[in-house]
Each structure stands twice: as structure tokens, then as C-alpha cells.
Amino acid sequence: MSETYLSTNRTMAEDGDFYVEANCCLLCGVPEDVAPEIFQTGKDYCFVIRQPCSPKEVDRTIRAMWASEVDCVRYRGRDPLMLERLARAGMKDQADYGESLNTPLLARDTVSFEMPEVRSHMTPVWFAHEFRADLRGKGKIVLPALFGKHSVWVSWFKNRFHRVHFADAGQGRFVASLGPTSAVQGLGWLLDDWLIAKGAKDIFWEKTGDPTSKSRTPI
Known part of the structure; x- marks a missing residue:
């Protein structure tokens, strides 16, 4: 080649x-x-x-x-x-040879991650606040925290908002859940890029309730 x-x-x-x-x-x-x-x-x-x-x-x-x-x-x-x-x-x-595939669409809507050094201020509310602020800084439309301090509602087209909810998974890990939304993949890439930029490590995506779907990327 x-x-x-x-x-x-x-x-x-x-x-x-x-x-x-x-x-x-x-x-x-x-x-x-x-x-x-x-x-x-x-x-x-x-x-x-x-x-x-x-x-x-x-x-x-x-x-x-x-x-x-x-x-x-x-x-x-x-x-x-x-x-x-x-x-x-x-x-x-x-895919040139994908016409015979019967594999269903898999929407990975949950991501777990950890930070290199977890500090006391790193709570789900803090992650939501940081994500919200960074999205606004990039020109995205984001609803105020009054709609839930653990959640971020973002829109990149008209008034179609999509939710990201942060939670503590224990043992130094955190989890973010997407949706429900039809834009899971786009929202997933948006969040994945942000987590990487923030220095998050051991990032794993999966479909809720399906641990066998674990992947290092949203798709």
C-alpha cells in the first residue's frame, strides 16, 4: 500500500x-x-x-x-x-457487503469514566456545570441549571434539546446518561470529545442494560 x-x-x-x-x-x-x-x-x-x-x-x-x-x-x-x-x-x-446483515442498530447511551485525580469538588453537579459552561462557550444553546443541576440540556438545532445526566458511579468513577433522544450518536460524540479534552480516562460506552455492548467510542 x-x-x-x-x-x-x-x-x-x-x-x-x-x-x-x-x-x-x-x-x-x-x-x-x-x-x-x-x-x-x-x-x-x-x-x-x-x-x-x-x-x-x-x-x-x-x-x-x-x-x-x-x-x-x-x-x-x-x-x-x-x-x-x-x-x-x-x-x-x-458497506459494499453489508446488505445481508441483520444486525440491529446499537445506541450506546451511557458512558462511564474517571479522572486522573479525583478531587472533592468533582461531583456530578460540577461535571454538569463545566459541560454546560463549555457548550455555551462554543455557541451551543443550553438551558439553565434550573432544569436540574445534575443534567445538561443542549440544542444545536432550533429548540430540540437533548439531555446528558451525570451521576456518581462509586469507587472514583462517574457515569453520564444520554437522552432519551434520537440524537444519541451525535450527542455521544459531543460528550466524548469533551471528556477527552477534560483529561478523563478509562472511558467506556455501552447501551443501558447491556454490558456486552461496551466500547471505547460511542459507535
């Missing part, structure tokens, strides 16, 4: 499992923003410059598939675990 750039919007990496469908890209800029080591924008559309080589690069590539404005990033591999992961994320239609 080569990372050599060609004279057109194509690279030798196009023969790998992940690729951008021809005549589909709208130059939305999302793939190269999420995974710049994997995607690059050419004159007319983005393309894969190399295949992901590590678990984190795979995670970012899948997130780019999910976040893109149109479903141009595709997977043509046959790895059963990857196909299942895409199906559980609602993206089996972006």
Missing part, C-alpha cells in the same frame, strides 16, 4: 478497504477534519490517501463515515467485526 500522491484526485490507497465513492463527494470538509491522516481534499472531491493502521485511526475513519454530509465514504472489506460495527452504527448501507 502506497501513500504516494497521484496527479489526480486518486491515490494508490484507493484499492484498500475504505474508499470514497466516485462522483459523490460534495467537498463538505468533514472527513479530512475528523481524520486528516486518512483523507485529503482534491480539486473536485476528497479521497483516501492511506488506509487506517491503528485502532484509533479506524475509530476516526468510522467517525468520518458517520459525520459526512453525504454517504460517500464506504467500506468494501469483508471483515465480520467491521461489518457488524458499521451495521450497529446504522451504516450497513455504506
